[in-house]
Amino acid sequence: MAEAVSADTPLDTGTLRRLVLLTISLFLSYLCVAMALPVVSVYVNHELGMSDTLGGLAVGIAFLSTILTRNLAGRTSDRRGGRVSMFYGLALYVLASLVCLGSTWSSLSPGLAYAVLIVGRLILGLGESLTVIGMVSWGIGLTGHARSGRVLSLMGMGMYGAFAVGGPLGLALFEQLGFSGLMAIACVLPLAGMLLVRPVPADQPQPGERQPFWHIIGRIWRPGLAVCLQGVGFAALGAFVSLYFHAEGWPHAGWGLTGFGIGFVLMRLLCGHLPDRIGGTRVAMASLAVEACGQALLWLAVGPWMALVGAFLTGVGCSMVFPAMGVEVVRRVPASERGTAMGGFAAFQDVAYGATGPIAGLFAGAFGYANIFLLGLLAALLGLVMAWLAHREPELAT
Numbered sequence: 001m002a003e004a005v006s007a008d009t010p011l012d013t014g015t016l017r018r019l020v021l022l023t024i025s026l027f028l029s030y031l032c033v034a035m036a037l038p039v040v041s042v043y044v045n046h047e048l049g050m051s052d053t054l055g056g057l058a059v060g061i062a063f064l065s066t067i068l069t070r071n072l073a074g075r076t077s078d079r080r081g082g083r084v085s086m087f088y089g090l091a092l093y094v095l096a097s098l099v100c101l102g103s104t105w106s107s108l109s110p111g112l113a114y115a116v117l118i119v120g121r122l123i124l125g126l127g128e129s130l131t132v133i134g135m136v137s138w139g140i141g142l143t144g145h146a147r148s149g150r151v152l153s154l155m156g157m158g159m160y161g162a163f164a165v166g167g168p169l170g171l172a173l174f175e176q177l178g179f180s181g182l183m184a185i186a187c188v189l190p191l192a193g194m195l196l197v198r199p200v201p202a203d204q205p206q207p208g209e210r211q212p213f214w215h216i217i218g219r220i221w222r223p224g225l226a227v228c229l230q231g232v233g234f235a236a237l238g239a240f241v242s243l244y245f246h247a248e249g250w251p252h253a254g255w256g257l258t259g260f261g262i263g264f265v266l267m268r269l270l271c272g273h274l275p276d277r278i279g280g281t282r283v284a285m286a287s288l289a290v291e292a293c294g295q296a297l298l299w300l301a302v303g304p305w306m307a308l309v310g311a312f313l314t315g316v317g318c319s320m321v322f323p324a325m326g327v328e329v330v331r332r333v334p335a336s337e338r339g340t341a342m343g344g345f346a347a348f349q350d351v352a353y354g355a356t357g358p359i360a361g362l363f364a365g366a367f368g369y370a371n372i373f374l375l376g377l378l379a380a381l382l383g384l385v386m387a388w389l390a391h392r393e394p395e396l397a398t
Contacts, residue, residue: 018200019139019154025090025193026135026158032093032186033062033128034166035173036100043179044117048110058114058121060354065125067350071213073129074343078210078336082138083202085339089131093190096124101183127190132159133346137339140330141203145338148330149275152323153268164261206335217344219332222390223325224348226284229383230321231352233295233376234260236360237314241298241307244369250304256311263315271320280327281391283320288384291317295376310373317380321387322349328390 041055077085099120103113132155139151173182217224237260245253267287275283294317297310326345333341360372 015143018142019151021196021200022086022135022139023154023158025086025197026131026155027162028196029090029093029131029190029193030128030159030162031166031169031189032097033124034162035170035182035186036124037163037170038167039170039174039179039182040117040121042174044114047179048114048117050110050114054114058117061118062121062125062128063350063354065122066128067125067347067354069126069129070133070343070347070350071340072126072343073133074340076130077133077137077339077343079205081203081205082134082136082141082339083197083200085130085134086138086197087134087194089127089129089134090190090194092123092127092130094187096120096127097183097186097190099123101180101187104178104180104183129343133339133343136326136342138200138203140338142201145330145335147276149280149323149327150272152275152326153272153320156319156322157265157268160261160264206338209334209336211337213340213344216333216337216341220329220341220345222386222393223280223284223328223332224345226288226383226386226390227322227325227345228348228352229379229386230288230291230318231349232356232379233291233314233373234318235353235356236372236376237298237311239357240360240364240369240372241311243364244298244372245304245307247369248301248304250307252304252308255308259308259312260315260318263312263317264319265315267316267319268323272323275320275324275327279391280324280331281387283324284328284387285384285391287317287320287324288380288387289317291321292377292380292384293317295373295380298373299370299377301370314376321383325387325390332393 037059040058041052044050044055044058045052073085073089076088097120100117103116103120105113108116135158136151136155139154140148143151170182173185177185238257241256241260242253245251245256271283291314294310294313294315297313298307299310301307301310326342329341329345330338360375363375364372
């Protein structure tokens with residue numbers, strides 16, 4: 001049985017190949033999210049002639065849909081299996097892209113075109129929930145909970161890899177093919193993902209009593225808050241590091257995100273196995289301490305190189321917190337509730353990413369860009385406390 005496999009047992013070639021296929025499928029499908037991210041507001045503003053506020057709403061409403069449907073995605077994975085959930089999500093990605101494509105129909109008024117676009121973005125958010133939670137549940141079902149950290153690390157590499165590639169790719173396609181051409185390509189990518197994972201065997205839903213969602217949240221809120229607080233520094237850096245460099249008159253503004261990305265990916269590649277080996281809370285506490293150091297360097301930076309080192313350390317620190325705390329979530333709930341637990345856990349991170357930008361923007365207006373990273377420092381230290389409290393909690397015997 002996969003559940004009895006030890007974290008120290010090497011993955012066999014077949015299982016490793018299946019995990020790689022799941023990761024590539026997630027990468028291809030998540031490009032639908034990443035390619036549209038910098039383009040939707042431009043489309044709303046320039047082609048539909050609407051305000052920046054409505055453009056921002058069209059971007060953000062997909063993430064709101066994701067947050068609100070994490071529970072649904074988790075329940076689907078628990079009851080039908082991760083494979084079913086992921087295939088539902090991939091199909092919804094296709095549908096969302098088709099609906100957004102429909103918003104470009106020339107006979108529609110700008111107001112109606114915008115309404116169609118909003119519907120497509122809402123469907124996209126639901127598709128993201130089902131795809132990501134389904135991939136995690138499917139991967140853990142194939143490998144066993146003792147390797148959940150590796151599955152979560154691969155999930156992150158697929159998603160953040162899509163973000164790294166998708167932004168510039170989406171803008172380039174938008175310039176060459178327009179919004180309709182971009183959405184047509186976005187319809188094809190999830191279909192390619194479906195074909196890739198079609199041969200992968202299904203995971204089996206685990207029998208057991210189904211607990212209310214808020215009961216499960218009560219078991220995982222400390223790991224959830226740790227990952228939420230970690231996300232503050234990540235989101236603040238992503239949104240404001242370039243503006244910080246420009247405000248200070250420093251060169252190499254674009255290297256801030258590059259430094260973060262290098263640190264993030266490097267840690268995933270080198271340390272993805274550690275949560276399974278030594279425990280998620282230990283990895284998370286060390287990671288949050290490193291993130292705090294990175295945020296402190298950004299806050300106190302007297303020149304660009306000090307800030308770039310801070311960005312790199314922030315990437316190193318942020319990288320392993322989600323998979324490390326995810327391991328602890330898996331260990332705290334029965335196998336029959338893992339999908340629901342992971343859905344709730346992911347929602348903690350969604351909230352951090354959604355709330356940090358507006359709050360940090362108000363803070364920057366009042367106190368300057370540097371002090372945004374003081375917020376990130378304090379959040380990382382509070383996250384470390386949450387990880388320490390989670391470390392003291394007993395695990396559920398599985």
